[in-house]
Amino acid sequence: MPDWLHIALRSLGAVAYLFILTKMIGKRQIKQLTYIEYIVGITIGSIAAYMATEMDGPVYHSLIAMAVFALVPYAFDWLALKSKTLRDFFQGKSTVLIKDGKILEDNLKKERLTNEDLLEQLRIKNVFRLADVEFACMETNGELSVLLKSQHQTVTPQHLNLHVAPAEEPQAVILDGVIMDEPLSTLGLNRQWVRMELEKAGVALENVYFGQVDRAGQLYLDLYDDKLKVAEPQALKLTWAQLKKCQADLELFSLSTKNEQQKRMYQRDAELLQKVLNQVMPLLTK
Template sequence: MNEWMHIIVSSVLFVVTLFAITKIGGKKQLSELSFFEYVSGITIGSIAGEVIMGLDGNLFHGVLAIVIFGSFTFLHDLLGIKSKKFSEFFEGKATVIIKDGKVMEENLKKEKYTIDELNSLLRQKNVFKTSDVEFAVLEPKGDISVLLKKELIPITPKDLNMPVAPEKETYTVIMDGNVMHDQLASVGKNKGWLDIELDNLGVTIENVFLGQVDSYGKLSIDTYDDQLQIPSPQPRKLLLAMLNKCQADLELFALGTESTSTKEMYNKNAKKLQEAINKVRPFLKE
């Protein structure tokens, strides 16, 4: 086998082998790899490069070495899932580094982190003062988990007992000027509806780079012309305004009639409509 053929055959063989190893290894991101997995990955890559370019090397010896390293990595992950003690031994345990706003100096030294490195990790979590932290843990992967003091945690709608509309997946229905019919059908819409919405926005489908429909059926688009201002359709706000007007009209009719029974009917229906508006208001706000 000449040099060129050796390089071609070995490259194809190792691409297939490495692909198989990575598929078996799962979908971990680089930042989620343990030190052992990281070193194993570098070693596997070094073996592949050495055998590919080492013209006197044995291809199958290289494949065997990669399979062995890949098997150890897979076995390490498998045992880590099955045994907590094994996982803690190889990957370490989470370490508390801040408690009640105070840095745990001994734990910080144990993990070989400096104050500057700690501050850098906190800034990545948008925290700039250690005194603002109730609890911070250094995870085995090297990132940090932070719990702010209760008075500094942002208020959520749940804290205020405010009902909010659920959010679901957004579907891309236009991509690079082409209609994605499967995605359009997934949101219960068709091409006719899309044409009407685009006509209301004053654009043609050929001018749309990206079009998406949210869980409420609202179409948002991005055109090729970045200078073009697209009006935002607000059908939900218009519906909310119409409901409020109807409720106000019922109250006005109640004030304008002399009949007690009619007045009672208008007030009763105005109250029912107001209750309905209160329930659907979170879904109709933009």
């Protein structure tokens, strides 16, 4: 067998074996490396490269070495589960960099970070004013976790005492111009509904690259031809406008009538409808 073909086969075998070992180690090997996993990853890669190019030594020696290194994270994870001390030693501990809005310079030096490094990490988290930060912590994987001060946090429906429906996963109902029946059945819809929506939008099914239905029952379309524009669904906005008109009419009726009983009734209904509008506004005006 020619040397080039031998090297090619050994390389393919090394890649396949590495893939199997990586699947065994788990996703964390890719997503967030601990010290041990970082060392193991480098070492296994070096052994695989040696196995692919070294023609004299037997292949199984390299395979055994890679298998041993792949088992090391399992052993360390098992020890870390048994002991908090060993877990801190192997994986490290998070470091507080900002507390009560103040930078902890000693901890910053401990992590070998400069002020510019800290500001860069904050900008990655979309925080551009240091004065907005209440607490920041460097996690064991090197990521910076940031807690903004209360007055700078994003307002949620809970802050406004609004009750909203649970979030539901949008369903992809059209892929590559083909209607998907299973997601449609999950939403309680059918192919006829999809065709009606496509007809309203003036789009042919074969021209649709991707179609998705949100929890409000609106169909979002992405076409193969990016130059074509699809009109946004107006059903929710029309519903909002109609409800606002009804509420305004009730207030007008309360002002125009001279009957005190009817005036109170119209005012009460207008206030009730206004409460409903406040609750559905996040859904109908998005």
